[in-house]
Amino acid sequence: MRRKIVVGNWKMNGSLASNESLLKALAEKIPQTIPVDIVVCAPYPYLFQTQSYLKNSPIRWGAQNVAKFESGAFTGEVSVSMLKEFGASYVIIGHSERSTAYCESDENIATKFMMVKKAGMTPILCVGETLIEREAGIMEKVVSKQLDTIIEMYGEEIFDETVIAYEPVWAIGTNLAASPEQAQAMHQFIREKLSSNTKVVKSLKIIYGGSVNPQNALQLFSMPDVDGGLVGRASLNASDFESICHSAEI
Numbered sequence: 001m002r003r004k005i006v007v008g009n010w011k012m013n014g015s016l017a018s019n020e021s022l023l024k025a026l027a028e029k030i031p032q033t034i035p036v037d038i039v040v041c042a043p044y045p046y047l048f049q050t051q052s053y054l055k056n057s058p059i060r061w062g063a064q065n066v067a068k069f070e071s072g073a074f075t076g077e078v079s080v081s082m083l084k085e086f087g088a089s090y091v092i093i094g095h096s097e098r099s100t101a102y103c104e105s106d107e108n109i110a111t112k113f114m115m116v117k118k119a120g121m122t123p124i125l126c127v128g129e130t131l132i133e134r135e136a137g138i139m140e141k142v143v144s145k146q147l148d149t150i151i152e153m154y155g156e157e158i159f160d161e162t163v164i165a166y167e168p169v170w171a172i173g174t175n176l177a178a179s180p181e182q183a184q185a186m187h188q189f190i191r192e193k194l195s196s197n198t199k200v201v202k203s204l205k206i207i208y209g210g211s212v213n214p215q216n217a218l219q220l221f222s223m224p225d226v227d228g229g230l231v232g233r234a235s236l237n238a239s240d241f242e243s244i245c246h247s248a249e250i
């Protein structure tokens with residue numbers, strides 16, 4: 001059985017003071033023996049602080065984006081090697097809040113995915129459809145296309161030991177989470193699409209994101225193809241995040 005993973009995405013929230021109490025509480029509350037991979041993705045300026053508080057805990061940390069280049073004249077960008085210097089082991093790639101607001105192309109996302117993998121970190125690739133696309137019944141086509149660019153550029157095997165987060169855009173920040181059945185259907189579709197490579201089948205984790213909270217986490221995580229969650233707002237509250245992490249102990 002695949003070990004579940006819960007990832008907190010702080011987005012553009014936090015301060016030195018509020019992070020301190022959140023990180024301290026998480027480090028205290030989450031037991032070393034929890035049989036779940038737990039990750040906190042902080043804004044870049046707080047990676048050092050995150051590392052300082054979590055380095056002796058079972059919680060790993062990561063970033064919410066990365067540059068597609070290794071180094072050079074790219075003002076405002078942050079490279080994979082910089083993230084590694086702060087102990088990051090996960091990077092969220094292609095979150096819809098970035099691909100929409102900053103017009104990030106599928107090719108850019110694919111290159112970043114490869115860069116993170118090549119650097120020995122785990123990419124968390126976000127895919128998902130808008131409400132209009134779901135209502136039009138083309139959600140699988142949309143998600144399939146998001147995956148195809150990566151497959152065409154780097155082959156299906158690049159998904160070995162990686163994480164895909166299914167995040168329907170309509171469920172993000174809305175308190176309208178997908179139903180467990182809707183999540184399961186898409187997760188199963190993604191898993192079947194990537195089923196020709198045996199290593200990928202064994203190691204790929206597919207997690208759900210979009211209004212996950214302590215009340216709905218257990219039902220969502222109980223679905224056979226849901227390997228955990230990508231949590232936004234509820235990851236900013238230590239008790240809520242702890243509760244969601246424990247819901248993945250199944």
Ligand SMILES: O=C[C@H](O)COP(=O)(O)O
Pocket residue numbers: 009167171172173174175209210211212230231232233234
């Ligand atoms: O990365 C996290 C997702 O965008 C979900 O955010 P949310 O839990 O606040 O809806």
